[in-house]
Amino acid sequence: xSVVKRIASFFSERRILLGIVFAIIIAFVxxxxxxxxxxxxxxxxxxxxxxxxxxxxxxxxxxxxQKFDASGPLDSKSLSDFQNLYTKNRSALDALGKYDADALSxxxxxIGPNE
Amino acid sequence: xxxxxxxxxxxxxxLSTPFVRAEGSLSDAQLDAIRTNCVNAQISLQHVQxxxxxxxxxxxxxxxxxxKLMTSFNSRVAENKVDAPDLISIASEYQRTWDSFRxxxxxxxxxxxxxxxxxxxxxxxxxxxxxxxxxxxxxGLNSRVKEFDTLxxxxxxxxxxxxxxxxxxx
Numbered sequence: 001x002s003v004v005k006r007i008a009s010f011f012s013e014r015r016i017l018l019g020i021v022f023a024i025i026i027a028f029v030x031x032x033x034x035x036x037x038x039x040x041x042x043x044x045x046x047x048x049x050x051x052x053x054x055x056x057x058x059x060x061x062x063x064x065x066q067k068f069d070a071s072g073p074l075d076s077k078s079l080s081d082f083q084n085l086y087t088k089n090r091s092a093l094d095a096l097g098k099y100d101a102d103a104l105s106x107x108x109x110x111i112g113p114n115e
Numbered sequence: 116x117x118x119x120x121x122x123x124x125x126x127x128x129x130l131s132t133p134f135v136r137a138e139g140s141l142s143d144a145q146l147d148a149i150r151t152n153c154v155n156a157q158i159s160l161q162h163v164q165x166x167x168x169x170x171x172x173x174x175x176x177x178x179x180x181x182x183k184l185m186t187s188f189n190s191r192v193a194e195n196k197v198d199a200p201d202l203i204s205i206a207s208e209y210q211r212t213w214d215s216f217r218x219x220x221x222x223x224x225x226x227x228x229x230x231x232x233x234x235x236x237x238x239x240x241x242x243x244x245x246x247x248x249x250x251x252x253x254x255g256l257n258s259r260v261k262e263f264d265t266l267x268x269x270x271x272x273x274x275x276x277x278x279x280x281x282x283x284x285x
């Protein structure tokens with residue numbers, strides 16, 4: 001019983017210190033979990049805010065696409081608005097690279113013939 | 116003795132097959148070309164990787180915008196009680212294609228990173244094998260892009276049908 005009292009007294013006298021230690025442990029665990037999630041998802045791979053990705057950040061398209069409201073009438077104006085947004089996005093997609101095979105050909109890598 | 120000789124011949128043939136294939140896949144000249152130029156090739160691959168990443172970011176942004184547009188348009192079509200089941204199925208297929216594209220790009224990017232880190236001067240065959248595998252993954256991404264284009268064309272046709280139906284109903 002005296003042992004239990006002594007332990008209780010030990011923790012009671014150091015509540016603030018223990019609270020700080022506990023908070024640090026929780027923060028550490030949460031940070032590890034967050035970084036793990038960041039690594040698992042595409043986020044880390046495509047994060048343009050990283051310091052070594054200035055060139056990508058500046059080249060990535062930044063123009064905001066207007067939203068099309070999910071509710072409302074389906075009249076000629078709304079159809080025209082939708083078509084404008086759709087065509088704008090489609091044109092932007094057509095202008096982007098398509099992962100063509102040439103970039104990895106032996107000729108472009110200068111390592112001899114293909115195969 | 117007469118029976119043993121063919122058996123030994125078959126066993127020897129089977130044992131030598133992998134070596135014959137290994138030599139047959141890449142000539143000495145090709146191996147030398149890889150050893151000589153692979154470090155520069157790895158630098159080129161890093162540039163391709165950066166360029167691909169930019170394409171992935173921009174395509175991802177546009178594909179997601181298109182998906183939001185489709186979802187909103189489908190909701191509006193449903194709200195106005197217009198019958199267009201094709202639009203919903205195309206949007207679902209588009210979502211599946213988008214999920215596959217994301218996964219395939221991640222696999223491709225991992226394979227690219229691995230290829231740029233190989234000690235290619237000492238392992239030219241491994242470098243070549245992984246390059247061949249990477250090309251297959253890239254072809255897969257190219258096919259996905261074409262798949263997206265086909266789906267977007269189909270969706271456009273569906274939208275045109277809705278427009279015509281609305282004009283007729285007036």
